[in-house]
Amino acid sequence: MATSRRSSTPLSRERILDAAQAIVLAEGASALSMRRVAAELGTGAMSLYNHVRDKEALQVGLAERVLAQVEVPVGASRHELCATWTRSVRRTLLANQPILPIILSVPRRSALGEIGRLLGGALMATGMAERDARDITAVLGRYIAGSLVFEGAASRRGDVDADELDRTFELGLDALLGGLEAVLTREPEPAPTEA
Amino acid sequence: MATSRRSSTPLSRERILDAAQAIVLAEGASALSMRRVAAELGTGAMSLYNHVRDKEALQVGLAERVLAQVEVPVGASRHELCATWTRSVRRTLLANQPILPIILSVPRRSALGEIGRLLGGALMATGMAERDARDITAVLGRYIAGSLVFEGAASRRGDVDADELDRTFELGLDALLGGLEAVLTREPEPAPTEA
DNA sequence: ACCTGAACACCGTTCAAGT
DNA sequence: ACCTGAACACCGTTCAAGT
Numbered sequence: 001m002a003t004s005r006r007s008s009t010p011l012s013r014e015r016i017l018d019a020a021q022a023i024v025l026a027e028g029a030s031a032l033s034m035r036r037v038a039a040e041l042g043t044g045a046m047s048l049y050n051h052v053r054d055k056e057a058l059q060v061g062l063a064e065r066v067l068a069q070v071e072v073p074v075g076a077s078r079h080e081l082c083a084t085w086t087r088s089v090r091r092t093l094l095a096n097q098p099i100l101p102i103i104l105s106v107p108r109r110s111a112l113g114e115i116g117r118l119l120g121g122a123l124m125a126t127g128m129a130e131r132d133a134r135d136i137t138a139v140l141g142r143y144i145a146g147s148l149v150f151e152g153a154a155s156r157r158g159d160v161d162a163d164e165l166d167r168t169f170e171l172g173l174d175a176l177l178g179g180l181e182a183v184l185t186r187e188p189e190p191a192p193t194e195a
Numbered sequence: 196m197a198t199s200r201r202s203s204t205p206l207s208r209e210r211i212l213d214a215a216q217a218i219v220l221a222e223g224a225s226a227l228s229m230r231r232v233a234a235e236l237g238t239g240a241m242s243l244y245n246h247v248r249d250k251e252a253l254q255v256g257l258a259e260r261v262l263a264q265v266e267v268p269v270g271a272s273r274h275e276l277c278a279t280w281t282r283s284v285r286r287t288l289l290a291n292q293p294i295l296p297i298i299l300s301v302p303r304r305s306a307l308g309e310i311g312r313l314l315g316g317a318l319m320a321t322g323m324a325e326r327d328a329r330d331i332t333a334v335l336g337r338y339i340a341g342s343l344v345f346e347g348a349a350s351r352r353g354d355v356d357a358d359e360l361d362r363t364f365e366l367g368l369d370a371l372l373g374g375l376e377a378v379l380t381r382e383p384e385p386a387p388t389e390a
Numbered sequence: 391a392c393c394t395g396a397a398c399a400c401c402g403t404t405c406a407a408g409t
Numbered sequence: 410a411c412c413t414g415a416a417c418a419c420c421g422t423t424c425a426a427g428t
Contacts, residue, residue: 011412034402044413045402051411055402104344105296138345139367146341149299150333172334175374176367183370206393229421239394240421246392250421 013051015041017061021099024062029101034058056106063103066096070115073122078184079177081126085119086140086173093148100152104145116141129188136180143176208246210236212256216294219257224296229253251301258298261291265310268317273379274372276321280314281335281368288343295347299340311336324383331375338371 009015019040024032034055038045052058069092073085093100116137123133147169154160177184204210214235219227229250233240247253264287268280288295311332318328342364349355372379 033400035400046404046413047411049403101300104299135363135366138363139370142341142345142363142367143338144341145344146337146339149340149344150337168330168333168337171330172337172371175334175371175378177374179370179372179374228419230419241394241423242392244422 011041011043011047011051013061016048016051016058017065020058020062021065024098024102025096028098032059032102059102059106062099063106066092066099066103067115070118072118078123078126078128079181081119081122082136082140082177082180082184083173085122086144089115089141089144090147090169093144094151097152097155100148104149127188129186132183132186132188136183139176139180143172147172206236206238206242206246208256211243211246211253212260215253215257216260219293219297220291223293227254227297254297254301257294258301261287261294261298262310265313267313270317273318273321273323274376276314276317277331277335277372277375277379278368280317281339284310284336284339285342285364288339289346292347292350295343299344322383324381327378327381327383331378334371334375338367342367 016037019037020032023036023040034048035045037058038048041047048058052061071088073081073088075081075084093103119140120130120133120137123136124130151165151169154165211232214232215227218231218235227250229243230240232253233243236242243253247256266283268276268283270276270279288298314335315325315328315332318331319325346360346364349360
């Protein structure tokens with residue numbers, strides 16, 4: 001009886017997030033409840049509230065953990081930066097599929113905005129105008145989010161032809177980047193001289 | 196006291212869906228519960244189960260109602276068919292924003308697949324190969340779904356610059372259709388003669 | 391066939407009491 | 410400061426009993 005859960009390590013936000021993540025990955029987002037997490041940790045539900053404001057804060061924490069895994073985009077060209085970022089976001093979120101409904105439902109701005117800034121920053125570092133960088137990030141973000149919704153549904157339905165899903169995703173990504181070529185190659189107006 | 200709710204018209208799937216829809220539109224998807232719907236109709240929760248298998252079936256019914264409003268796409272060219280269908284789906288779902296989380300979470304295949312077939316059918320009627328029609332529908336569907344996720348989040352957050360959201364959406368749609376031009380203009384292989 | 395109350399197994403969270 | 414039991418106001422659904 002090595003792993004008795006009762007009052008071993010003290011409760012902490014980290015341990016609570018660990019337990020929550022394990023539950024969601026094993027049993028799906030709908031299995032996540034304060035009481036269930038507490039049971040997993042050998043306490044009562046109310047003990048969690050010393051480390052986490054409420055259930056939503058716990059969900060935000062879960063989302064942040066996943067989104068923090070997205071790598072900063074690399075690539076020689078803007079086109080390549082966009083392609084690698086888009087694939088990286090999709091891959092990361094696909095590897096955490098059961099958490100996806102939580103990520104998509106949790107208040108934006110926080111973590112999802114953060115990963116957008118990864119691409120936006122990389123594009124602006126190539127001299128792209130801020131507005132163009134924001135537009136491109138927004139459009140690619142929408143395409144990724146929609147793809148994940150469909151792919152999540154497909155896998156929940158059990159009909160997962162991963163190759164076919166990959167092919168469709170790449171087809172759309174190609175089309176998008178092709179269609180955005182004009183924006184991708186546009187140089188910013190030189191800053192107007194004051195006088 | 197004209198509108199007493201008690202035992203007026205008999206319960207029916209239709210009346211239950213009406214009540215459910217009203218609740219979601221007024222108070223959001225999270226306010227939907229069997230007990231709440233029943234209360235609205237002046238009965239106990241269990242009476243609903245004579246007309247609706249369970250809560251999920253009720254949600255599917257709600258999703259189908261909204262998706263049934265999507266118009267069959269019209270347009271002289273394939274490009275135009277795609278553009279009007281995409282805008283029509285977005286417009287319809289945006290007009291029912293509070294129901295969107297339900298539509299996106301409910302098992303696919305049923306109603307969402309149906310509206311995809313509207314565009315797929317229209318494209319194939321122009322002589323497009325089935326596989327191309329499916330690809331285009333899939334990519335546009337992903338883009339719409341992702342856009343609605345972001346726009347729903349923005350409106351939940353209160354920062355809704357509708358014009359800016361429209362502009363971003365159109366920008367992505369343009370890019371997508373531009374990038375899909377090769378597929379859109381491709382004619383199907385002539386059916387190989389048997390001998 | 392349709393309705394429905396009681397009951398079961400759950401929720402998130404507040405509050406007051408403990409250490 | 411951290412923990413926690415009891416309690417409140419909810420859930421979806423089953424089951425047995427009614428008409």
